[in-house]
Amino acid sequence: MEGRERVGGRVLTDRETFSRPIDLGASIITGIAADVNKGRRFDPSSTIFQQLGLKTKELEGECPIFDAVKRAKISKEMDRKIAGVFDGILDMCTNKALAFKAASGGKGVGKENFGDTVKELFESERALQEGDGEKVEDKQGAADEGGEEVVTSLRQLTEEDLRVLRWHYAHTEYGCSARLNEISLEHWNQDESEDGAGFGGPHVMVPGGYSRAMESLSDGLHVRTKACVKGIKYGDGKVEVTCSNPDDEGDECIVADSVVVTVPLGCLKRKKIEFDPPLPDWKQECIDRLGYGNLNKVVLEFKEEDDGNVFWEQGSNSVGDVMMFGMTSESESTCGRFFMFWNMKKVCGSPILIGLLAGEAAYEAEQEDNKLVPQAMGVLRNLFHDVTVPEPVSCRVTSWLSDEFSHGSYSFVAAGASGDDYDTLALPVSSLVHFAGEHTWRKNPDTVGGAMLSGIREAQSILRMFSRDVATVVDDMMFTLDASKDLEEGEEEEGDGWEEEEEDIPKVENPKFKGEKKAKKQKPRQQKIVGTVPYLSNADHAQAKEEIRNVYTYFEMRKGSEDFAELMGSLKSLDGKRAFVKQCIARGDKTNYLGALKEKHLGLLNSWILEFADAPLCTDFICDFIRLL
Ligand SMILES: Cc1cc2nc3c(=O)[nH]c(=O)nc-3n(C[C@H](O)[C@H](O)[C@H](O)COP(=O)(O)OP(=O)(O)OC[C@H]3O[C@@H](n4cnc5c(N)ncnc54)[C@H](O)[C@@H]3O)c2cc1C
Structure with a gap:
């Protein structure tokens, strides 16, 4: 039973607005080859594209970062230096999380978040410079946790360095689809750091659109579209599912031996489905605890000039030879706004740019979606200041948070949560109500492949049961x-x-x-x-x-x-x-x-x-x- 008129969920290829199919949701297969040394499998959706004989395009090359104030590419040296500072901050955060853990006797899950920890680090550094005795002690605490080098390097950062550093924050917010101060300090990267977590091999995009995989998977299956599930009553060996009727003829009830609930975590959090009896506390608490964030895209298509060139292939800041480029932001509050653009001309051949909105910017975007295209154009005109940047011929803005069938983008480990919560979300409630979806697959959450693997897991489990x-x-x-x-x-x-x-x-x-x-x-x-x-x-x-x-x-x-x-x-x-x-x-x-x-x-x-x-x-x-x- 699928609430929308289409299959695919957060995999959504727009085949109408632009001259080529463009993915508004998932677009990258995050690993197409097993990595035996790291115990990583490949994303199973890549197999489907192979079977269908469809082309994929490997994400390759560098991602140059441009400074919004200087309107120039940051030097390789600076890039390396700030990447090093950021790594130092990550190490310090890890040490701090370990220290918190040790202080709690190794019990419980840390409630500290990533953003506040980084902020404290900067505050203690500022206090040191201003000679505030109390805060200096805090700074000593940070140094004790292995942050001395970081604190020293922070002291030497220029305004431009800080803008580049904030770009790395935005990139982290993009990876987690969350604001920095929501992300768990202790477990923020469990989907990469745990044994066998993450997929192996290169990342690829699908020029023909990711939806092809979902459509081919559903081919021949009886998927009832426009059937929005409202209630699940379970017990006495059966399940009754109440859903809207596709022909708008009121609700209908379907009786089943068992169900697999695959709605996004965002829908579970908002209690869009009424469970009778209500989900047990261990399940509901887990739903509340695990994070579920937001990420948006602004897609812009331009007219090619007569010679086949487009403006981003010209001028002093030409990026025609790369698949993606980054932009710093003048202020901290806007660092996730168009922090990165994908050059789709390198993927599908059409003059299309996709701007990403991460962290706070992803949420703000949904309140001001009519301002987003002008904002994106402002960023591009600032960057490509010595060439003519025309108005786009087509554009589209996503709003995943407002989407009633997703209510956000994908899961992340929020402060107070841990990887264990993914496992708990995967457990059935009685033998009747099973759960699948990216938020139930610990090793590869927030991916299409993780969602697929969780579906296979539940199918196997139900088959075994019967x-x-x-x-x-x-x-x-x-x-x-x-x-x-x-x-x-x-x-x-x-x-x-x-x-x-x-x-x-x-x-x-x-x-x-x-x-x-x-x-x-x-x-x-x-x-x-x-x-x-x-x-x-x-x-x-x-x-x-x-x-x-x-x-x-x-x-x-x-x-x-x-x-x-x-x-x-x-x-x-x-x-x-x-x-x-x-x-x-x-x-x-x-x-x-x-x-x-x-x-x-x-x-x-x-x-x-x-x-x-x-x-x-x-x-x-x-x-x-x-x-x-
Ligand atoms: C902007 C964005 C970019 C992303 N980028 C990537 C990427 O590059 N690579 C990657 O691997 N992953 C990416 N993801 C994440 C990826 O899309 C998801 O992890 C994956 O698609 C989740 O699959 P799922 O089956 O768990 O959930 P969904 O695909 O959301 O499927 C759940 C289904 O339940 C339906 N539904 C909801 N409520 C009801 C109801 N009450 N009744 C009936 N049906 C209902 C929905 O319509 C939907 O079809 C991205 C996501 C977003 C939003």
Whole structure:
């Protein structure tokens, strides 16, 4: 179910406004070759372009930076020097984050943000120059954290140096699609620094437009467009999805075995979908904690001159031979505004420039979108001051924050969050509601490839859940549970009502849980009933089924040694608890699940056995329990 009239989401190629397709959302495949040394895979969307035989264009060459005040390219020396200062600031920030961590005894996640830390660094430097005793001590603190060299180099920075340094801030804001003071000091670059994070190989653009990949993926699938999901009700083994009707005939309800929620984090944050029951606290808190930012583009197409040249290929600041160029800004508050332009003539051959708006500028842009083209033209006329810069013939401005189906650009690790939040966002809520999307893929969030991989992960997990080998085990328990309930209610059908058990059940793609099928029942095998407690109410019965599914999903999703406390704490029914015990036994040999059972878990297991010791029909459970012990 897709709310828009098109597929692709934040991958959006405009094929109408310009002489060539232009990507208004994602446009760069951020790695097309595996990097074995770093354990990095390639972005899977690159495979699709290969399969389609479509051209990609490698991002190559340098990105010269021009100074807005001097209207000239900054020298290579200065470029290197300021890049070095910026690296020093990054190192200092890392050390500071480590110091905060050590001070908290290594516990918790740092709440400090990147922007304020950098600001403090500058303030302490200023205080040192002005002789403010208190702040000088702060400065000493910064130096202790390995920042001495940085502080010394900051003292020597000229106004022009500072403008170039701010360009690096803008570039960081672009990478995270966030303002500097929102980004986690501790984990801001977890998508590159963790083992195997990030994609490998060169970055490329797609001259024919990124949407080609999404369109080819959806080809042959039944995607209902203009079906905006408003509510997801889950429980009792099924999900009811309420969505708008594509023909504007009011809302409709679709019942499913399970769902994968792939709406952007921005939509989850704004609670655009009402979950019933509401998402559990661990999920909602994670949605609130992880960052989700904004990034915008201004696309300008110009008329080529008769000789085929365009203005940026002429004059003293010609950039005709590069794919991108940077611009500093006079003031700190505007440093993300048109800090970079992409020269699309080098990518697709048409005289098109794309200006980027990052950080605060991305947000401001959505309030003043009619001023953006004149502003972009002002920046370009300032830079190419010795040539004639004509008005564009076509232009388009994006506004991803105001887009009701994205509410921003992509996720980032906000202050107080960490990479773990991506993993938590990936976890299902019960076995019914699954989650995918870039914000659920820890190693490559904020990318198209990450979103694709998360979809494959959820597809696999659901297939496994419905496939025979796992389902057989679940079936057995469900069957037993239903059978005991039916017997209890005296729900016999006409005749003897039972069909003979089939020997070889052919493998089908989506075998629903047999126990739920009322039409065809199998004869209950008496010994199976030993071990289930007769449930008094339908609600208890439904909860037991839900818990069994949860246990199986949990063990399917998790691979290593775990803290079982949360799962164990959520199990209230005997059958849920029994499913847990059975899973520990079944998987104990292959993994270190048994090793993960700590004293506190054994205490819980003990309380379970005491709870059920006197309940009827518990022999089976107690046998399992003893086996596990
Ligand atoms: C300006 C910009 C530049 C970017 N640049 C790059 C880049 O160069 N390289 C890169 O790899 N990534 C880039 N990204 C990020 C990339 O676009 C995303 O990471 C990726 O597309 C996310 O895919 P997704 O499936 O998680 O979400 P989406 O693509 O957003 O898909 C979610 C879908 O859910 C639909 N939806 C939302 N709400 C509802 C609802 N209630 N009911 C039904 N449907 C709903 C949406 O319409 C959308 O189709 C960029 C993003 C932006 C905005």
